[in-house]
Amino acid sequence: MVGHKILEDEALDILFREARTYRAWQKRDVTEVLIKAVYDLAKLGPTAANCSPARFVFIQSAEAKARLQPHLDKGNVDKTMAAPLTAIIAYDTQFYELMPELYPQAPKARDWYAGKPATIEDTAFRSSSLQGAYLMLAARALGLDCGPMSGFNKEGINKEFFADGRYQVNFLCNIGYGDNTGMPVRGPRLSFDQACQVL
């Protein structure tokens, strides 16, 4: 059996130890090639039955930013307007329609969800949250920084960007090259003993 490869220290620093949540941004654009490369890594993370419910809207133009602005909490406006890119991480409430393509090994997979709103919501929210996290780690892996946000008006964003109601926003994430001027010290994390049990 071939041994599993593991990451070098430098990669762990980039993904975790030195990575921070950014609220200020350098004036440096994120190219479309890079956005696609981030997605092409993030899409490989696991989801329930490979259902891949996340849908990503990358807000880059001034026009699209202006549509986003009124729906942000006050404290998130300046940082979001300054970011080169803001991802809306949403989920498709009809994700199960693609199950035949995404999970062909189970021909009845569509029926696990269709017509079951609570299961749809639970599955779509859980797996799209994971996909949002994969997106952040993929962005960090490719040299970008992230600033995730839940401070926004959900109904406002849904109405503005997803008027037909099929997609629902999960969270927002500013993406770009961070400016760490004035970065606060990192908040503490729970110790293993506080947060974990091994049974």
Ligand SMILES: Cc1cc2nc3c(=O)[nH]c(=O)nc-3n(C[C@H](O)[C@H](O)[C@H](O)COP(=O)(O)O)c2cc1C
């Ligand atoms: C789901 C989520 C929602 C968040 N919402 C906001 C927000 O609305 N505004 C904000 O300034 N920071 C927000 N944050 C940033 C967190 O406060 C930050 O990631 C956390 O304190 C860890 O900071 P660090 O990455 O610098 O260690 C959010 C983070 C996550 C993951």
